[in-house]
Amino acid sequence: MSSPDDFNQGADYVQSLHRGLEVIRAFNSERPAMTLSELAECTGLSRAVVRRLLLTLQYLGYVTSRGRLFSLSPRILELGFAYLGSLPVTELAQPLMQALSDQVGESCSLSVLDGFDIVYVQRVAVRKVMTVSLGTGARLPAYCASMGRVLLSDLGDAELDEWLAAAPIEARTPFTITERERLREIITAVRTQEYCYVEQELELGLCSLSVPVRDGSGRVAYALNIGLPYGEGVRQRALAELLPELTATAAAIGRNLRGH
CATH class of the missing domain: 1.10.10.10 (Winged helix-like DNA-binding domain superfamily/Winged helix DNA-binding domain)
Structure with a gap:
């Protein structure tokens, strides 16, 4: 071939x-x-x-x-819906994501990795946090998105190095981490901590907390996140209050996938 x-x-x-x-x-x-x-x-x-x-x-x-x-x-939507319709997760995850969003009062999204971007495959929105419209099919650069870093954490060391070397990386805000070695350290740490928190790197005023959704083989098939507006104490709230709920929802989605 x-x-x-x-x-x-x-x-x-x-x-x-x-x-x-x-x-x-x-x-x-x-x-x-x-x-x-x-x-x-x-x-x-x-x-x-x-x-x-x-x-x-x-x-x-x-x-x-x-x-x-x-x-x-x-x-043209038929082309995208053909892909989404082939994903069992979109139907299995939606009620769980809705319940999580209702519980915490924040938007919740699910994405996959596609090249250098993440692609949204499911989203439950309660408010508009970003200036760009986010919905099913939306794409964002993986290197500065919390879901992107979660998905990249599943790559092996050599594959991650190759990805970082080729990825188009630029500062989207004054807080965006662009040093490739630092990004490698952050993504590697996500492997063990099983979550990623990003604050104002993708867009000013936006924070995001993400965790992996694993399939039956243990692979990180999807990333699940909660989007938050920036404010005082947002990191503490994300890690202390939202992370346990987000992790539990991701585990439930994973169980549904394995049982499908």
């Missing part, structure tokens, strides 16, 4: 599929609608190629157009 580095030179590589996905991924909250020229600039593809891809996606119902502007249609 070809390596990821040279796969796109092999006979199994489908360039048109790759390009079609690049066009879909070019749309985001900052660019919800674009002209053909703007999409060509974003993707680095020629106008002729982008035009054919857009017309095909429009024919399939995944893209709509209004004048010169193209945008994704609601049907």
Whole structure:
């Protein structure tokens, strides 16, 4: 089998599929609608190629157009829901997460690791803590998110070193830890302490406490968190009051997964 580095030179590589996905991924909250020229600039593809891809996606119902502007249609959600529907955890975790959120009065989220990001697969929100909208499918950089550090803690030493060496790391706030060796120390410590607390590293005013959710093999399959607004005594509350409840909920989700 070809390596990821040279796969796109092999006979199994489908360039048109790759390009079609690049066009879909070019749309985001900052660019919800674009002209053909703007999409060509974003993707680095020629106008002729982008035009054919857009017309095909429009024919399939995944893209709509209004004048010169193209945008994704609601049907694009089918692609994400196909993945979410294949995850037993989304159905098994939701009532437990809702109960936890009701009990502590804070938002609760569940995520997986995907490359250099975490991806939200379930969320129960009670208030908006971040300036960006968080919901199922939202992505955040793993290195400065508590759930990301929990998920990264399951990597072996060599794999973690490789991840840290390749990850795009930058300061998102004045408190963001960007030194790779320090991040390695923090992530390694999460392995033994079984939780991660992050304060204002991802966004000012946001704190987060996360724990692992383990599958039947003991692997960290998901990370579960509680998001908190920053304030006096928030760390003490997180560790003394919320950590036991969060850990118990993660264990219950894990048991449900193993029994599924």
